[in-house]
Amino acid sequence: MSIYKTALDEHIIFKQIAECADRLGVQAFVIGGFVRDLILGRPCKDIDIVCLGSGIALAEALAEALPDRPNVTVFKNFGTAMLRSGEWEVEFVGARRESYRSDSRKPIVENGTLEDDQNRRDFTINALAIGLNAKNYGQLLDPFGGVEDLRKKIIRTPLDPDITFSDDPLRMMRAIRFATQLGFDIEAETFSALARNKERLEIVSKERITDELNKIILAKKPSYGFKLLLHSELLQLIFPEMVELLGAANLEGKTHKDNFYHTLEVLENVAAVSDDLWLRWAAILHDIAKPATKRFDQKLGWTFHGHEDKGARMTPAIFARMRLPMNEKMKFVQKLVRLHLRPIALVKDTVTDSAIRRLIVEAGEALDGLMILCRADITTKNPNKAKRYLENFDKVERRMNEVEEFDKLRNFRPAVSGEEIMTTFGLTPSPMVGVIKESIKEAILEGVIPNEHAEVFAFMLEVGAKNGLKPIH
Template sequence: MTNFNRESLPEILYRIGDLADRTGMDCYLVGGYVRDILLRRPCKDIDIMVIGDPVPFARTVLDKLKGRNFVLFERFRTAQVELSDPSAGTLKLELVGARKESYNPDSRKPITLVGTLEDDLSRRDFTINALAIALNGEKRNRFVDLFHGREDLSARILRTPLDPLQTFSDDPLRMMRAARFAAQLDFNLLPEVLEAMKIMRERISIVSRERVSHEFFKIMQAARPSKGLVILHETGLLKEIIPEIAAMAGIEQVDGLRHKDTLYHTFQVIDNVALHSDNLWLRTAALLHDIGKPATKRFNRTAGWTFHGHDAVGTRIAAKIFTSLRWPLDNLEYVQKLIRLHHRPIPLSKDEITDAAVRRLMFDAGEDLQDLMNLCRADVTSKNPAKVARIMKNFNHVEEKITQVSEKDLLAKWRPPISGEDIMATLGLPEGKLVGMIKKRMENAVIDGLIPYDRDAALRYIQEAYNEMTSESGNPS
């Protein structure tokens, strides 16, 4: 054991140590908070471990230190409480008792027994999370590092305290956490850890979709998501959790013509997006933008490899993935829109493209136009500098056209000049299909430049359109 610099810890934690002394309990700061202190990463979620029953002690902390938002998890004998520290602000603490665990092969939920400090640290997922700092008076600030976690932090490697096969068999979600920590911390997995993940990959099926997705999204939110995504792919976990994405891997060659590896291209696109945006759903759109390519891949001796319609197919596959993994459906429409439109901007760089075509893109993209352009720029992953320069020049030209058109008719965040309610009120129509048809014709007329972006002009147009539809059919409804 070695000592820790007291100034690195909030003072309130030592008050908890004082309370532990009064109750005769050994008390330690453990887990990710210790890791993040050593890595100088921000963290306000703190795990406190005591040797004994943590619930009475948690109530003492709540009472003596003026805690709030107390939550008790009776089954696991753990408690959560919020405390205020003069310098660190609000801290969220989880108080747990040292325990040892055993597992049923069909479940990742442990059977827990009261354990020792060594029992508790050995059950942790990785050595870098199996560190502890004593908070009691006599031992205060002493490091406990039974599995060389600090050495692994310095070497930037991930290893398990026990045999990785046992660690991942006990709780398969730890395999997802391995990829997540590698991406978040830019650490490397030891070969035996990677090998164990390959062997145990099918056990991820016993973990709920929600928990898997939670870890997956943490990978996607890392500074360089591809590091974790590559680990998922190379260990076979990606195929287990999202086989549609894993299917993008590989290169085929016919008559000397081959296509690029869509999966690794996708990983690069995600990293490119991550350089400029923290938007998880824009990153998710990058993940899925080419998801329809495996299903639409064809070889033509004249045209070479083609993927016609992969954008439309991709929107359907995206819906399937969202549903299967229980991703929030509120974000599906946004992701599908970017998948559907990601090939639209580049053709607009041609000089002969009309204002109407630019308006159409702006109308279809709506308030997500800038995200679409960011995705399209990120989609350029060629290693040919001249090609990249040419494509980026085209993008700049498209953006100039968008700016010109938006300045002319205020379409940057396009909204129809009149609403469906306006149409019903003006024409005396009930809500229904006819109102939608008239509204669509009016919108197209504005986009195509047939009428100006003006409320009065739009009202005149819908009256004319209604009269025309009435005269053509005699009964437009």
């Protein structure tokens, strides 16, 4: 008995697809990622079915046969259909032959054979198919040696890689994404073709490129993907600011570390403790402005003064260009970039409660992420130095927890709002409202007044009086 038949039999949905296909006289095959992951022993809930016949008819027949009677979404222009049943998402498509124009990655599609369909696949490990009809149920079809490439942990194109990548340049990003996610190598000729065809990425939308980049960033070992992007010369096109971090410098016997590889170490440290995409982006961008702020001082050596502030100013432009969300996600990353040096300044025994309060208030809900980033930023190879730095961060966190009203500070809101200031003094929105609000904030953070309404209101009246204002009632 085929091991693949046994594996398919573990999931009743494949028997149901097989029965529907035989009843309709349609040849059906499960193909691509599900087969790859089945062989690798990885979980996969997305099933792609290729049909020699109508995929739409097979999807509708399966929906009728399934107990939950799922809805079928039909894409008539593409001849495809999709349904969701329980944990499964199943997509049906007729076998296709594809040809490409030089100015588009969207193919001209014609009906084809299973061989045509396997030929158009991006990599050998994604061209694997298993028969689903009674006559070939569980039979593996592997025309390009995909199983052997899985065994060798190799990413390789089924056909000439120059043609594969030129036809659909997004496959270059996918090659690196699969290598990163699976921990595979990219076969030498396939890898060489990445650099030869890199300019073809210009016809791919920024959104699609960034989608693949985010999948690389979310991998278990994202630094591997960035190294592949760098050496394939794709990173230079999609993220030149990161490439500028590359290289150490030595002048008059004073050196600075290679900030590109330091950034990858920080990213790995974050990835080891968090799956948060935006925290990982903060790791990537935390030193992004070091090239722009690099200076050499004969006494101090290399300096990067203000790189955290400039990096925070660079963050929105990078997000906009890469079509990343310009919302609270960007603001979270921007805040971490701006604040990533702050906690290390708080390790002195003489640090005041007000300094601790200020950091808690400025970081707000991003505080936990900030402390993860700061710990990840310790990449020294000196174990004694690393131990000392980590103990310092422990000290900062203890001080934070000791500060009165820690939880309230993380969601800091002065007890008197801007609206109440305007109502009290009969003001319209103006700089004076901002002056009073800032005075109140400073007084609370310095511990001059508690953040209680009566005390804050009284203080507001004092500030108003000093600025020639009287309450209107």
